[in-house]
Amino acid sequence: MSAPRLRLASVLVALAAAVPAVALAQPGSDGVHRGGNGQDPGEPPLVAISATAMDPSRVGVLAGERVAWVNASIREHTVTSRDGLFDSSRLKPGRRFAHTFTGAGSFAYFCRIHPNIQGTVDVADVLLHAHADRLVRGDEIALDGRTHPGDEAVTIERDSGGGFAAVATVPRAAGGSFSARLVADASATYRAVAGADVSAPVRVEVAPARRLTVSAERGRRRQLVRVAVSPPLPGGTVHLQRNLKERFGWWTIRRARLAGGRTAAIGLPRGSRAAVRVVLTQPDGETKLAVSRTVRLPG
């Protein structure tokens, strides 16, 4: 391993040590799309069987680990392998069933009583999960994974079109978990390599910039400026600005927090046909991310 690679690795390790507690404590609660198998690879999963679905319907475990199911509905269900590997028989409400998966592969199962209730267990020797699968250039890519315990470091590889190449080397914690923080610069596929074992690929899409779409419409009493942001920015703020000649530029006249990180609707009194624009900022309300085109209010 070359010296520059070692330096990069130690920076990443320092970053990883600083952030993962936050990232792991709030899986998916930030409103961002979840990547990989949609599950934190921190511990073996528990699947809840609801009245209509397996939740989550797809889980990943390491070879040799157990998956448990609990009947969380008021109907009876079964957990039945499509390959004849396991069958829970009828589970009464509140009852559990567990199965240990020994070999790698993708294992489909269903409920014999309600065959449309189904799920999949992905079994691998390395699990890799991206906390978001849609980012914007400059965002942090948070990759977390788990593999069998061991001393060897885990290599994170990336393919942005020309084949996989190593981008980071991170240590394996005592339980086999690992984590890497990278900077998003382009869409790419990531995988983790631990000794002879390789994770399934995880795709992370990176947009060059956030797009702001603005339209204005006239209601009976007010006029409404609608804003849409893509990809979403949880906690983001939009500032509606008007060009005020007497104040030599654009001034914020209204501000709003994005609903779900995606949209905002800002009401204004009828009458004005002013030119307005929208500025998107980080949740701090200061850091500017994008400026919309100018829109004429309908009056």
Ligand SMILES: [Cu+2]
């Ligand atoms: Cu069922």
